[in-house]
Amino acid sequence: MKHNFQYFFKEGVSNMFSHGFMSFAAIGITVACLLIMGTFSLVAYNANENLADLQRENAILAFVDENLDDNAVKGLQQELECVENVSECTFISREEAKKDYLEQYDDNDLYSNLDDDVFRHRYVIHMTDPGQMLATKELVEGVDGIAWVRADEAISNGFVTVRNIASVVSIALIAILLIISVFIISNTIKLTTFDRREEIAIMKMVGATDGFIRWPFVYEGLMLGICGAVIAFFLQWLLYSAITSGIANSDTLQLLRVVPFDGIWVPVAVIFLIVGILVGVGGSLTAIRKFLRV
Amino acid sequence: MIRLTNVEKTYDNGTRALQGISFEIADGDFVFLVGPSGSGKSTIIKLLTGEIIPTGGRVMINGFSMSRITDEQIPYMRRTVGVIFQDFRLIAKKTVYDNLALAMRAVGATNREIRGRIPYVLELVGLAGMEKRYPDELSGGEQQRVAIARALVNNPDTIVADEPTGNLDPNRSLEIMTLLERINALGTTVVVVTHEKGLVNHFDKRVIMIEEGKVVGDGMGTYEVKE
Numbered sequence: 354m355k356h357n358f359q360y361f362f363k364e365g366v367s368n369m370f371s372h373g374f375m376s377f378a379a380i381g382i383t384v385a386c387l388l389i390m391g392t393f394s395l396v397a398y399n400a401n402e403n404l405a406d407l408q409r410e411n412a413i414l415a416f417v418d419e420n421l422d423d424n425a426v427k428g429l430q431q432e433l434e435c436v437e438n439v440s441e442c443t444f445i446s447r448e449e450a451k452k453d454y455l456e457q458y459d460d461n462d463l464y465s466n467l468d469d470d471v472f473r474h475r476y477v478i479h480m481t482d483p484g485q486m487l488a489t490k491e492l493v494e495g496v497d498g499i500a501w502v503r504a505d506e507a508i509s510n511g512f513v514t515v516r517n518i519a520s521v522v523s524i525a526l527i528a529i530l531l532i533i534s535v536f537i538i539s540n541t542i543k544l545t546t547f548d549r550r551e552e553i554a555i556m557k558m559v560g561a562t563d564g565f566i567r568w569p570f571v572y573e574g575l576m577l578g579i580c581g582a583v584i585a586f587f588l589q590w591l592l593y594s595a596i597t598s599g600i601a602n603s604d605t606l607q608l609l610r611v612v613p614f615d616g617i618w619v620p621v622a623v624i625f626l627i628v629g630i631l632v633g634v635g636g637s638l639t640a641i642r643k644f645l646r647v
Numbered sequence: 648m649i650r651l652t653n654v655e656k657t658y659d660n661g662t663r664a665l666q667g668i669s670f671e672i673a674d675g676d677f678v679f680l681v682g683p684s685g686s687g688k689s690t691i692i693k694l695l696t697g698e699i700i701p702t703g704g705r706v707m708i709n710g711f712s713m714s715r716i717t718d719e720q721i722p723y724m725r726r727t728v729g730v731i732f733q734d735f736r737l738i739a740k741k742t743v744y745d746n747l748a749l750a751m752r753a754v755g756a757t758n759r760e761i762r763g764r765i766p767y768v769l770e771l772v773g774l775a776g777m778e779k780r781y782p783d784e785l786s787g788g789e790q791q792r793v794a795i796a797r798a799l800v801n802n803p804d805t806i807v808a809d810e811p812t813g814n815l816d817p818n819r820s821l822e823i824m825t826l827l828e829r830i831n832a833l834g835t836t837v838v839v840v841t842h843e844k845g846l847v848n849h850f851d852k853r854v855i856m857i858e859e860g861k862v863v864g865d866g867m868g869t870y871e872v873k874e
Contacts, residue, residue, distance in 0.1 A: 360752060371740065552738050558696065559801065560726035561753030562719075 356568070365572025372548075376577060379541045383581025383632060384588065386534030387625055390527055391589045395621075397523035401516060402612055408483040408512035414503040415493050417474040426474050429498050433476055436496065438489045441479040447472035473500070484513045531628070538632045543640035546570065553644045563645050570637040578633020582625040589621065590614060648674050648709065649695065649805065649838070655703030656690050656860075664690040666860040667704065672838060674804065677831040679847050680840045682857035688840045691857070692809045695838065696730050697721045709804045726754050729798025729806045729835075733813035735790045737782040743769070743793050744778035750797045764800060772796045772826060788819035795826060805836040812843060820846055 369376045415433065417426050426444075433442045445453075450472040476499075480489050490504040546553075556566050593614050600606045614621075649672040656665040664687045672678050682688050693699045694706050694713060706713035709727040716724060737746050744765055751761045769775050772792040782790055791811060798806050808827060812820035824839070824846055831837040841847060847854060856864035 357752070357755075551736065555736055555738065556749065556753050557722075558725065558730050558736075559750040559753050559797070560722045560724075562722045565753055 361568035362572045364569035366576060368549075368569060368573050369576055375541070375544055376573075378544075379538060379577045379633075379636075380581045380584065382537050382541050383534075383578060383629055384585040386530065386537065386632070387581060387585035387628060388588055388592070390530045390534065390628070391585065391621065391625065392592065393530065394523070394527055394624075395589075395593060395617075397519065397527075398617070399609075399612055401519060401523075403610055404512060404516050404519065405483075406610060408509065408516070409479060411483060411486075411505060411508050411512065413478040413480070413486065413490055413493060415476040415478055415496075415499045416501050416503070417476070418498050418500045419473060421498050425498060429476065429496065432496055432498075433478060433493065436478075436489065436492045438480050438482055438485050438492075439478055440481040443477045445475050445477060447474050450475060483509055534628075535632050535635060539636035539639040541636070543636075546637075546640045546644060550644045553641065557645070566645060567638065567641060570641050571634055574633040574635070574637030575630055576633075577637075578629035578631070579626065581633065582629025585629070586622050586625045589625070590618070648672065648707070649836070650707040651691075651694075651704065652706075653704035654694070654701045654706055656687075656694070656699065657702045664860055665694075665701070668857070668860065668862055669704075670855055670862055670865060672805075672836060674836055675831070675834055677828065677837045677850075677852045678839070679850075679852055679854045680838060680857065681842060681847055681854055682863075683842065686857045687860040688857055689809070690860075692730075692807060692840055695805075695807050696728060697724050726801055727804045729801070729803040731791070731794050731798050731806065731808040731811045733810035735782070735787075735794045735814075737790060737793055737797075739782050741781075742778065743774065743780050743782070743785075743796075746782070746793060747797050747800050750800050754801050756801075768796045768800050771799065771830075786819075787815050788822060791815060791819075791823050792826065795823070795830070799830065799835070803835065805838065806830065808837070808839045810841055811839065812841065812846060817845070821849070824850060 417429060421429075430442055430444055433439060447469050451467060451469055454472070455467075478489070478493060480486065486504050486506055486509040490502050490506075493499060494502045553566055597611045597614070600609055600611055651671075652669050654665050654668045655663075657663045668687070668691070680688055680691060690699070694701060695708060697708075697713065697716070700706075700713055700716070704714075708724060711720065711724040711727070713724075738749070741749065747765045747768065748761050751764065756764070765778065766775065769777060772795050774789060774792050774796065777785070777789070777793075782793065785793065791814075795806075795808075795811075798808075806827070811827070812823050815823060820843065827837050827839060828850065851868060853867050854864070855862060
C-alpha cells in the first residue's frame, strides 16, 4: 500500500493537538531530560577542555649543550619543531631563565648574586598530544645539541588518568540519563496512547495494517521530539550564556576557560535534534506496541 | 464462504470454549448464531474476526485458513469481514463521515473513492445527510446504523454482527435487523449472533444453535432459545 504521507502527517499533528495536555507533558519531559543531559555533557566537555589546557601547559624542557655557539643554539629551534608531536617550541635564554627564576621568589636579595652561567639555554616544548610525552621526550633527547631533557611524566600521566576517568564517568552518566529519558518519555507517550486504544482496536478490526496504524504515531513522536529538542536547545543556550557570564564575573572562577557557545552550538543542536527525534519516535513506537496486539 | 470443521478452542486458563464444532455458511446466506451466555458464541465471533486462532480443527473464512494465517495476512482477511458490535464502537471525536473514511483509508482508498462511496453507503443505511454529525448527536439506532455503514463501506464478503440490537429498544432492533436483511439481499453474507428469541423467530432464516461449545441445532425457521 502506498505511503500516504499527507494523511499520516496530518493525523499525527492533529493527534498531537487533540491530546494537548499529554503532548505538553511529553514535550516538557523531553525538554527536561535534554536539558539535564545537555548541561551535564557541557560541564563535562568544559572540564575536559580545562584539563586538556592544564595538560598542555605541562611542557618538556630541553636544555642545550653548553658547548654550542649562539648560532647553533638558535638553529636547534627548527630541528626541534620537526620532531613528531611537537606543536610549539620556544627558546628561553639563560638570562631570561634567571629572570623568571628570580621572579618566583619575593626575597630576591638572597639570589641577587647568582651568576647567569648557573642557568642553561633551554627550549620549552609543547606537544600536540601530551599523552605521548615519554615518546616525545626520547625523540628530543636524540636531537644533536640537546644535553638533557626534563619531562614531568608523572603529572602528564596523572592528567591522562583523570581525563580518562572523567570521560568514562561522563559517558556512563549520559548513557544512564538517556535510558531514563527514553523510559520516562515512552511512559508519557504511553499515557497519551492509552485513551486511543479503542481507536486502534477499531482500525485493526476494519483491516488496517500495523504500519497504517503506526505511521501517525511515528509522525506525532517525531513532532513531539523536534518541539522538545528546539525548546531545549534555546533554553540550553540561555542557561549556558548565564553560566558563562557568571563565571566571567566571578573573582574565583574566572580562571576557568569556558568554551563559547558560538563554537559548539552546531553539535549541540544536532545532538539535541537526534536525541529528541529518537526518544520521540522510539517512545511512540514502544508505547503503541502493546495496543497493536489485537 | 465460512467453514468450520471440528473446531476446538481451549483458552490458556484451561476453559474449553469450543468442542469440535462444524458448520458451513455459504456465500449470500443469512444465519442467526444463537445460544445462552457462555455457550461459545463469542469465541466463534473472535475466530471469524481473527482475534484468536483455533487450537484444533480448521476454520476457513473467505478463502483464508485461520489455522495457517500469518500475522501479515490477518488485516487482509479482516477486510473481507465487516464487524458490528453491540456497543457500536464508533470514534466519538470523529464525525460520521470521518468514522467511515477511517475504515476506507485503512484499506488504502483514495480521497476520491472515499468521497464517492460514503454518501452511497449512508443512504443505504438510511442516514443520508448525516455526514457531519458526531456519534453522541445520534440516537442508539442511528449509531448502530453508522456502525453498519462502517462495516459495509469496504464492500466486505461477510458481515458479522455481535448482538447488534443488545442496546436498542424492540422497534429499533427490528429496524436494524431489517436493514441487515436488505444488505443480505444485495449479496453480502450476514452472520448475526444474538440471544433475542423474538427477533430470531420474526425472521425466517437459518439458525445455528450453540450450547457448551457444541452445535446442538442447525436449520431453517424459528427456534426455542433457552434463556
